Every structure is written in structure tokens, then in C-alpha cells.
Amino acid sequence: MLHDLRFPFASGVTQNQISQTLSHAADLVATGPKDWTWLDLDNAGGSRRGAGLTRDNSMSGASVLGSLNLKGRALTLSVSSAARAERSEALILEMLGDLVKPPLTAIQTGEQMMSDDNRDSESMAEDDIPPALARQIAHEHLDHLYRDTLDQPMPALEGKTPRKAVRSAKGK
Incomplete structure (x- = not known):
């Protein structure tokens, strides 16, 4: 979790x-x-069975216990177990003292994370614009484009715009 x-x-x-x-x-x-990144430096380089996820990204083989991020007016800490959550809460409150208030905690199961990922990918696949509105926007854009073309000088019309060219018998 x-x-x-x-x-x-x-x-x-x-x-x-x-x-x-x-x-x-x-x-x-x-x-x-x-x-x-919060590391378990007490057991760096050692491999313990059942210690959870470990990775070595030039961090001396220490287990990654969690990650911290500053955003806005809060510090967010993400960990993968209730025990680490308790341990990290005590650590942060001891380290930062009166700089922070007690934390608000959100817990998510693996199933919830997977369903959130599925929901996010589904919402990205759906159009946010209803088809009727999309059609209307496309027509308005093309109308503007065609009307604008009528006021652009064209070399084939000797530098005249189509609107000016149709005013004379030669231009028609």
C-alpha cells in the first residue's frame, strides 16, 4: 500500500x-x-531477505525507503508501507520541528493505483469536445480561411485579390 x-x-x-x-x-x-530520496543507510550494501524493494542508482546499494517532494506550501513524503509511514512521520517531525504541521495521510492500495491508471488512460482517449461542437468549430475555421483567401493578392490575378478581380469583365 x-x-x-x-x-x-x-x-x-x-x-x-x-x-x-x-x-x-x-x-x-x-x-x-x-x-x-530517503535511504536506509544502516543496511547499505547488505541484502536482507524481505527488506522490500531495493535499487542501486549510485546510492551505495542502500534500500530506498521513500521519496520527498516540495510543492506549494507542503512537503509530501511517499512510502510503501504503514510501518514506514509511522517511522517517516516521526523522522520528519523530529527533523523539521515547528517548520511543519502534522501530516495528512492518503493511503492507496495496488488495485486503486491500477484503476486510477486505467481511468487516466481512458480519459485521455476520449475527446473533451462533443462531436457537434467540433464540427461547428471546424466549419467556422474553414469559413474564416476561405473568406480570408478572397482578400489575399494572387499572382495569377496580376497581384489583385479575388474580390477586386471580379469587379471587372477581364477579371471575371
Whole structure:
């Protein structure tokens, strides 16, 4: 289960203050200007059976415990278990102290994540514009294009616009 903990900033706190504090944390590796990866440095390089997902992206073989992101006036932490959610909440509140408020937590199961992905792909496939409105927009665009063409000088008409050319017997 995916747990997203959203820590709202305390009044008057800026992203810069949070960022500076997070940059001094030993367990966090900056992966962008507003992004960090939380690593299990206690077990770096060791492989434990049942330790969960691990990956090695030049992070000394440490297990990735979660990811943090600053967006707007909140710090979001994503972890993959209830135990990590509890552990990370305590860690962030201890590290940031009065800079953040207690988190709001959203929990999503694997099935919910997959159904959200399916819903997103279905909504992208559907047109947001009803067919009747799309037809009307296309007709208006073509009308404008054709009417505009009547006022453009054409070399075949000796530099005259079609509207001017039809005013004379020669142009007709």
C-alpha cells in the first residue's frame, strides 16, 4: 500500500527553509532542487531477505525507503508501507520541528493505483469536445480561411485579390 504524507508548512515558513534543513539530513539524497530520496543507510550494501524493494542508482546499494517532494506550501513524503509511514512521520517531525504541521495521510492500495491508471488512460482517449461542437468549430475555421483567401493578392490575378478581380469583365 502506498502512503502519501503531506506535511503543511507552519505559518511564515518557506520552501527554502525546509530545503535547507532537508539538505543536512544524512538519510536523504537530493535528486532535484525540490526532491529527495530517503535511504536506509544502516543496511547499505547488505541484502536482507524481505527488506522490500531495493535499487542501486549510485546510492551505495542502500534500500530506498521513500521519496520527498516540495510543492506549494507542503512537503509530501511517499512510502510503501504503514510501518514506514509511522517511522517517516516521526523522522520528519523530529527533523523539521515547528517548520511543519502534522501530516495528512492518503493511503492507496495496488488495485486503486491500477484503476486510477486505467481511468487516466481512458480519459485521455476520449475527446473533451462533443462531436457537434467540433464540427461547428471546424466549419467556422474553414469559413474564416476561405473568406480570408478572397482578400489575399494572387499572382495569377496580376497581384489583385479575388474580390477586386471580379469587379471587372477581364477579371471575371
